[in-house]
Amino acid sequence: MDSEIELLGPIAVRHAGNVQHLQSAQARVAFARLVLAGPEGVTRDELADVIWPGSLPPTWASALRTLVSRLRAFVGALQAEPVNSLVKRGGRYVLALGEGVLVDVEDATRSVAAAHEALNAGNVAVADRLATRAADRLRFPFLSEHEGGWVAERREHLTEYLVTALEIASRAAMWSGDHARAALLAEEATARAPERESAHRCLMAVREAMGNRGEALRAYQRLRRYLAEELGVDPSPETEAAYLALLGPSSVSAAPSGGSAAGHRPVPFVGRHREMATVADAWARAARGRRQFVLVTGESGIGKTRLLREAGAMMAAEGGLLLVGRCDEGAMAPYQPIVEALDNYVAASPDDPLDAVGPAARGPLRQLLPSLGGPCLPGELPEQPVLFAALTQLLLAAASEQPCAILIDDAHWADPQTVALLRHLLRTTTDARLCVVVAARNDLPTSARRRVRAGLDEAMLPVEHAGDGTEVALGGLDLDSTRTLVHKLGTGAVTDATDADPARRAYSRSGGNPFMLLEMLRYQAGLNAVPPAVARMVAAKQAAIGRDAARLLQVAAVTGPSVTFDAVAGAAGLDVLAALDALEALLEVGILTEVTAAGSQHPDRPAIYEFRHAVVRQAVYEQVSDARRRHVTSRQRTASGPRYDTDLSSC
Structure with missing residues (x-):
């Protein structure tokens, strides 16, 4: 760099260690206009309008000639040899700067x-x-x-x-x-x-x-x-x-690994056309003035939160008001997700939202919503009918302004009071422009799953009977969707170059579960390894299913990808009833699934159970000690019934 022109701050020209400044404000603005015009230059009138904005003085033409002459002398400091850098060409003033001049x-x-x-x-x-x-x-x-x-x-x-x-x-x-x-x-x-x-x-x-x-x-x-x-x-x-x-966990808190942005590239939304069409249809009916309820269910990692996000984006694009809440396990705040959703609306409202509700509702809302001064202690809150009426008024006021969507994630953690409020809102907003979309896991242990699901089913039943409710049950992505996902993420997402068809391999091991699939595609150890995030998820499931079910699960993982009840019950050291309870627990949380390979035309043959996800079986297997593996294998050598391959490389 030979010279530098500074237009930001005090205008200056730096050349060969010297710094020169323009003293006149008119000269400074004219100089900046000429510099930024580049080789196109500016007309005399354009330059005059910049120097004298608003109105021109009577002698502006002569004043402009004098100013241009001064600028020629000033610009000459940039040149190693005397040369006229400010010329008039084709009726335009052009400032010709050399290649070594930085602006x-x-x-x-x-x-x-x-x-x-x-x-x-x-x-x-x-x-x-x-x-x-x-x-x-x-x-x-x-x-x-x-x-x-x-x-x-x-x-x-x-x-x-x-x-x-x-x-x-x-x-x-x-x-x-x-x-x-x-x-x-x-x-x-x-x-x-x-x-x-x-x-x-x-x-x-x-x-x-x-x-x-x-x-x-x-x-x-x-x-x-x-x-x-x-x-x-x-x-x-x-x-x-x-x-x-x-709604979901942070996805941007870490730096891209290895200098690549692939780990932070937005994950494409694929394979959910039918489910999105169902939600879109419900939203269209809600926008026409008929309250709708959509219950989204599926196992952990199947994409419930992502479906909520995409549905919310679609609703927002169509002019909808989004009210978003989430249930947390063991939450202390009363009516957490709905209060959270409405409080965000109140906090973002430019007007006083209490003007839209009756006087009787204002006190309870102030006690409940954080942005209005709440929440007070649960024991100090008004009784449920009063709170429910106040929250319903506020929701109806919001839905009267524009079609409204309440999106509630992790509803499997909802407490009974929240479920009761949800039922009340669905019952009292029939003619509102309202669409309630709730996502919940269906792979929780028996007691928690039954309690939450019973409440959600009770809320769904009358709405569904009236034709205003539907359940969207999410399954795994199919192979074509998996291939699309891998293609859109780019080849850098697939780390196992030794596999001829990595997309098929990842699909077969994950069962199309998006969370497991993405973790496997990104894991540097390759598709045959268990990603740490998947291992943690499996460990959490094991901790929640009970001791007997965990023991039966370990035996099943050692036995093979397909097992019979008799083959694993005996090796687990459980009596028949305890083993049946354990098996039912594994089926309910979706770790195992009953397959029809035995054939319904042969009822005398034992049922066969498979791991829903091969990578889950491997994760469990790797958590079993060598001693326990030898013990299970030894007991099964003497047990009757079919034997199955225990080689995990075929999973």
């Missing part, structure tokens, strides 16, 4: 673009360095003493670049684990551009990565309120999708 504005904007490319490529350190350098430049004011249309437009343009640089640096810092710095950068971005939704989404992501979901929700609420008050609009579908993403 700070152009360098900063190029750095932002390069930082964006680096972040997309997973080069976090490079993205952070480029974005931080650009932001440091762009924070300086541009022609702070001057006004006019061109200057204002250019400032707005540079502010957009600055906010983009802050967002990139924030995300890079977040992926590097520097959450405190990431939060400061994201806060600065939202302060400089409060209407820019991407900056708020960045802040939401940082707060979520810090483990502070409440602050992430408040960032969304501030944005929603600002948009409503200042612009009279709702957040974009992309922002609503980010809001919905707070």
